[in-house]
Amino acid sequence: MRLPLSLVPLATLVAVAAIVFRGGASRPVESFRLVGGPTDRLASWSGWVEAAVDGSARRGGSFDVEAVSTRGARAEQHIELDAEGRAPLRLDFGREPPGAIQVRVRAEGRLLAHGTLALAADHWRNGAARRGGYFSAHSPGELSLSIAPGRGAFAVPFAAPLWIHVERGAAPAADVELTLEAEGASVTPRQLRSDARGFAQARLTPREHVVTVAVHARAEAATGELSASIPVVPGAMFVELEAGQLRVRSPIQREAAFVTLVSEMGSLQTARVALSPSSDGSASGVLSVAEPPSPSAWAVVSGEPSGSSSALVGWPVVVDETPPRTFDVANRVLFDSAPTALAEERARRRRVRAIALWVALAGALLSVFDLMSRARAKQTALEAHLAGELGAERSRELAPRANSRSLLVAGLILIGFLGAAALVGYRLW
Numbered sequence: 001m002r003l004p005l006s007l008v009p010l011a012t013l014v015a016v017a018a019i020v021f022r023g024g025a026s027r028p029v030e031s032f033r034l035v036g037g038p039t040d041r042l043a044s045w046s047g048w049v050e051a052a053v054d055g056s057a058r059r060g061g062s063f064d065v066e067a068v069s070t071r072g073a074r075a076e077q078h079i080e081l082d083a084e085g086r087a088p089l090r091l092d093f094g095r096e097p098p099g100a101i102q103v104r105v106r107a108e109g110r111l112l113a114h115g116t117l118a119l120a121a122d123h124w125r126n127g128a129a130r131r132g133g134y135f136s137a138h139s140p141g142e143l144s145l146s147i148a149p150g151r152g153a154f155a156v157p158f159a160a161p162l163w164i165h166v167e168r169g170a171a172p173a174a175d176v177e178l179t180l181e182a183e184g185a186s187v188t189p190r191q192l193r194s195d196a197r198g199f200a201q202a203r204l205t206p207r208e209h210v211v212t213v214a215v216h217a218r219a220e221a222a223t224g225e226l227s228a229s230i231p232v233v234p235g236a237m238f239v240e241l242e243a244g245q246l247r248v249r250s251p252i253q254r255e256a257a258f259v260t261l262v263s264e265m266g267s268l269q270t271a272r273v274a275l276s277p278s279s280d281g282s283a284s285g286v287l288s289v290a291e292p293p294s295p296s297a298w299a300v301v302s303g304e305p306s307g308s309s310s311a312l313v314g315w316p317v318v319v320d321e322t323p324p325r326t327f328d329v330a331n332r333v334l335f336d337s338a339p340t341a342l343a344e345e346r347a348r349r350r351r352v353r354a355i356a357l358w359v360a361l362a363g364a365l366l367s368v369f370d371l372m373s374r375a376r377a378k379q380t381a382l383e384a385h386l387a388g389e390l391g392a393e394r395s396r397e398l399a400p401r402a403n404s405r406s407l408l409v410a411g412l413i414l415i416g417f418l419g420a421a422a423l424v425g426y427r428l429w
Contacts, residue, residue: 009363009367011363012359012360012362012363012364012366012367013363015359015363016356016359016360016363019352019355019356019359020352020356023352023355024349024352024353024356026345026349027345027348028053028054029053029054029055029338029341029342029345030051030052030053030058030112030113030341031051031052031053031055031113031336031337031338031341031342032049032050032051032052032105032112032113032335032336032337033049033050033051033052033306033333033335033336033337033338034047034048034049034050034089034103034115034117034333034334034335035047035048035050035305035306035331035332035333035334036048036089036117036119036267036270036331036332036334037119037121037124037260037262037266037267037329037331037332038119038120038121038123038124038125038265038266038267039097039098039099039100039101039117039118039119039266039334040097040098040099040118040119040120040121041097041121041265041266042097042265042266042267042268043092043093043094043095043096043097043098044090044091044092044093045067045089045090045091045093045098045101045117045266045267046088046089046090046091046260046266046267046268046269046270047088047089047267047270047305047331047334048086048087048088048089048258048270048305048306048331049063049065049079049081049086049087049088049089049105050085050086050305050306051063051081051085051086051087052085052338055338057084057085057086058081058085059081059083059084059085060080060081060082060083061080061081061107062078062079062080062081062107063078063079063081063087063105063106063107063112064076064077064078064079064105064106064107065077065078065079065089065091065103065104065105066103066104066106067091067093067098067101067102067103067104067117068101068102069093069096069097069098069099069100069101070098070099070100070101071096071098071099073093073094073096073098074093075091075092075093075098076091077089077090077091082272086272086305088270088271088272089270090269090270099118100116100117100118101116101117101118102114102115102116103115103116103117103335105337112337113335113337113340113341114337115335115337115340116335117334117335118334119332119334121264121265121266124266124329124332125264125329127329127330128314128327128328128329129326129328129329130152130325130326130327130328131149131152131153131231131233131313131325131326131328132148132149132151132152132153132231132323132324132325132326133148133152133323133325134146134147134148134163134165134323135147135148135228136226136228137226137227137228139224139225139226140223140224140225141217141222141223141224141225142168142222142223142224143166143167143168143173143176143217143219143222143223143224144166144167144168144224145164145165145166145215145217145224145225145226146164146165146167146226147162147163147164147165147213147215147226147228147230148162148163148165148323149161149162149163149230149231149323150162150163150201150319150323151240151315151316151319151323151324151326152231152313152315152316152323152324152325152326153231153232153233153236153313153326154185154204154206154211154230154231154232154233155206155232155233155236155237155238155251155313156206156207156208156209156232156234156251157205157206157207157251157282158205158206158238158249158251159203159204159205160203160204160238160240161201161202161203161204161319161323162187162201162202162203162204162213162230163199163200163201163323164178164180164194164199164200164201164202164215165194165198165199165200166178166194166198166199166200166217166224167198168219168222171198172194172196172197172198172199173194173198173217173219173222174194174195174196174197174198175193175194175219176193176194176198176200176217176218176219177191177193177217177218177219178191178192178193178194178200178215178216178217179191179215179216179217179218180192180202180213180214180215180216181213181214181216182204182211182212182213182214183211183212184206184207184208184209184210184211184212185204185205185206185207185208185211185213186204186205186207187202187203187204187205187213188202188203189202190202204230206230206232208232209232209234210229210232211229211230211232212227212228212229212230213226213227213228213229213230214226214227215227233310233311233313234310234311235251235310235311236251236301236311236312236313237249237250237251237257237301237302237303237311237313238250238251238301238315239259239299239301239315239317240315241293241317241318242286244289245286245287245288245289246259246261246273246286246287246288246289246299246317247284247285247286248273248275248284248285248286248287248299248301249282249283249284250275250282250283250284251282252281252282252283253275253277253278253281253282253283254275254283254303255274255275256272256273256274256275256285257272257273257275257285257301257302257303258270258271258272258273258301258302258303258304258305259271259272259273259287259299259300259301260299260300260331261289261293261297261298261299261300261317262297262298262299262300262314262327262329263294263296263297263298264296264327267331268290268291268297269289269290270305271287273285273286273287287299293317293318294318295318295320297316297317297318298314298315298316298317298326298327299314299315299317300312300313300314300315300327300328300329300330301313301315302330305331306330306331306332306333308330312328312330313326313328314326314327314328314329
């Protein structure tokens with residue numbers, strides 16, 4: 001007993017539809033980025049994990065990060081993503097720097113991403129910008145003046161020290177009367193005197209992003225003048241040490257700031273600092289540091305963990321008797337699984353497409369074969385019947401010849417299956 005002629009095309013259509021709309025359906029693409037600093041100088045590595053689903057931040061989730069250093073030392077940490085899909089990460093490898101780090105990200109034992117972190121401290125350090133230091137201009141008098149930001153730079157509207165140094169010839173000039181004027185900022189005190197080393201210190205609060213300071217010096221008959229612009233970083237947040245903690249201030253209200261405590265060897269600590277709004281439209285928060293900061297530490301603050309913008313500043317944490325420079329160095333993206341995850345999803349869908357196309361082709365061939373087989377069987381039965389009734393010679397004259405109808409039907413079947421194949425290709429491209 002033969003099955004109905006339409007069964008093979010129908011079964012093929014159902015199979016292709018199941019493959020396309022179930023196996024070939026788009027699946028969420030999970031990806032992870034690890035951003036941070038060098039891996040070759042410090043025995044621990046600090047950075048950030050950023051997770052995304054289909055390119056958008058993953059809100060919440062628990063993951064395990066496993067790491068192995070070049071020398072075989074192991075480190076791991078369980079992380080909890082925040083509402084923005086981020087989590088701080090610290091990997092401690094004991095006594096020796098890890099060099100390159102092999103990392104794996106898992107959830108409930110399932111491997112989600114793996115890759116290598118490697119960044120040389122020299123390369124990272126060479127990419128840093130430094131602001132600050134003394135600068136001077138030609139003075140018409142006997143006294144030479146130079147000024148320097150006490151924190152390397154200024155940010156609106158936060159007060160910071162302004163250093164002034166006075167020399168006569170090549171020697172420090174003591175007890176020089178100084179008068180300060182500022183455009184785009186307020187400065188206090190406006191009048192002061194240099195100490196025995198020729199130094200004096202005022203406090204300047206910028207109100208605008210372009211600030212000019214004029215210093216007039218007088219010591220008996222000797223005079224000197226200096227007028228210069230000072231570095232103000234537009235949009236920068238400000239960090240300073242208060243009672244053993246880092247006070248983070250933003251000129252505008254925002255929910256959080258991302259702070260990385262660094263030395264020239266690498267990242268020491270990373271944190272998301274929640275900021276509270278103030279009545280003047282600014283915001284501030286406090287970061288507790290794991291260890292007392294050293295004089296060679298900077299607090300790099302920005303609005304994003306991996307953001308490298310003109311507003312990023314690495315503020316010196318400890319300020320001694322010499323005005324320091326800033327160390328503006330951004331976290332680097334050391335690993336990003338998104339390209340690999342997208343490529344794997346595309347490869348999976350291509351495999352599904354290939355299976356669907358093979359199923360469609362097999363269905364087409366079976367349908368054509370079944371149609372031709374049925375047509376041939378009917379032709380043979382008709383010829384046998386006519387031969388029995390009229391004789392072989394007469395039956396050959398009367399029996400219908402094979403015509404193009406069967407070929408036309410077969411062609412239509414093939415065209416239908418090719419259309420289905422085109423739909424499969426379009427659906428899974």
